[in-house]
Amino acid sequence: MTIRTGVYPGTFDPITLGHMDIIRRGAKLVDRLVIGVTTNPSKSPMFSVEERMAMVRREVADIGSEIHVVSFDALLMDFAEQEGASVIIRGLRAVADFEYEYQMAGMNQQLNNRIETVFLMADVALQPIASRLVKEIARFDGDISKFVSPAVCTEVAERVALNRQKKG
Incomplete structure (x- = not known):
């Protein structure tokens, strides 16, 4: 029996309820789901790769499927090949995502x-969620509890406070 492996890549900075929706649904499509946490040079991360991996591991712990969280800094297709993947899972929030994802x-x-x-469409209620916007809302002391888990909400608030201390 062949094990079907899927890769769900992203920066997960931080992991949102939208990401979790795609992970739960993607895990049903494959026997083994590898969540690839990567860096994106065009984004300035709030959390280190190690912190993001720990955050993702904690958040997916209750899913129960065979899920592995690993970091990568390579071409996605090279990473997928290395992991033995036959599928790349990508979440779509809106039409704007589709153009970019289609090209990729x-x-x-x-x-x-x-x-x-x-491509998996995000749940309608979760479609507007983007990590970039979650961080922006948090930086201006907005409520992000509708977009991330309670644990992630706490971690983001702590990081915002720490960054303010460093600047102040």
Whole structure:
């Protein structure tokens, strides 16, 4: 029996309820789900890769499926090949996401046509959530509890306070 492995890549800075929705649903499509936590040079992370990996591990602990959280700093298709993946899982929030993701899927297929990209639409209630916006709301003391778990909410608040102390 072949084990079907999927990769769900992202920065997860921080992990949101939208990410968790895609993880739960993606885990049903594969036997083994690898959550690839990566750096994105165009984004300035609030949390280190190690902190984000720990956050994701804690948040997915109750899902019960075979989920592995690893970091990577390589081409996604090379990482997916290394993990033995046959599927890349990507979440879509809106039409704007689709254009970017469609282009990426096309480029990835050119790099490795043995790995399929599967798009999952985020739950309607979770579609507006983006880590970038969660951080922005938190920096202005807004309530992010509708967008992240209680533990992540606390971690973000602590990091915002720490960053203010460093600047002040």
